[in-house]
Amino acid sequence: MPNKSDKLVALLAGQPVIPVLRIADARRAVPLARALARGGLPAIEITLRTDDAVEAIRRVAGEVGEAIVGAGTILDPAQYEAAVYAGSRFIVSPGITKELLKASADSDVPFLPGAITPGEIMAARQAGLHFLKFFPAEQAGGAAFLKALAAPIADVRFCPTGGVSPANASTYLGLPNVICVGGSWVAPDDLVEKEDWGRIEELAREASGLRKVG
Structure with missing residues (x-):
């Protein structure tokens, strides 16, 4: 199965922290995205947890050329389609379903689904996805759990999210x-x-200074 995650890795690799944003007022989206980009974090995830989220994505995609805007908390194909139409360059979901896999297969916009169990991770791998969101990271076993997965599922890589902070980000990285x-x-x-x-x-500049070890 070809690796469908290469495009997403190319977008996000090199940026240690992806800001996960909840934007309640779309008017703030553009200055927020610009501030994060100035701080060294151009790739951002705007979660669909507010009524203004899709409009926020649209404004960032249209007005902030330096930003790489993605949509998060995507739960179904309709949200996937709406986020893509608004200008999202990648799609993030807290989990993985057959319907979302179908939507991602029909789209050129790469998909970062959440997976926390070996079975979920293997199912994503079989679908050609080798870069996954590990969510909720701390509650699901944290860095120790991910470290244990590195040997048996060596060709899958992760973006841990959920409970990640400046105190533990370097451990994950x-x-x-x-x-x-x-x-x-x-x-x-x-x-x-x-x-x-x-x-x-x-804060973005501090976060962008975090680097992977090894």
């Missing part, structure tokens, strides 16, 4: 089967609501 981590700490809700783009840029 030190694993051979981790490409990057997803985190919300670089753009917390309170700073976004205050429109403190300067502080968000600082």
Whole structure:
């Protein structure tokens, strides 16, 4: 089975932290994306957890040329299609279903589904997906669990998300089967609501300075 994740790896590799964003007001999407890009984190995931999420994706895709905007919390093919139409360059889901696999097979936009059990990971691998979201990372066993998967499923790599923070990000990034981590700490809700783009840029710069070991 060909590796369908190569395009996604090319988009995200080299950026240690992918900001996971909840944007309640689409007017803030463009300055937020610009602040993160200035801080060294151009690839962002805007989650479909608010009514303004799709519009936020549309604005970033249309106005922030330096950004690589993706859509997260995609639960069904209709959301997949809407996110792609809005300009998403990659799609992230907390889990994996036959319907979402079909939607990804019919789309040129790469798919990063969540998987936490060996069975889910093997099913994704058989579908040609070799780069997966490990979610919720800390609750599912954390870095120790991922390290244990590295030998038996050596050709699958991960973006751990969920409970990842500055305190443990480097531990995840030190694993051979981790490409990057997803985190919300670089753009917390309170700073976004205050429109403190300067502080968000600082947090992004700190996060972009994290590097894989080995």
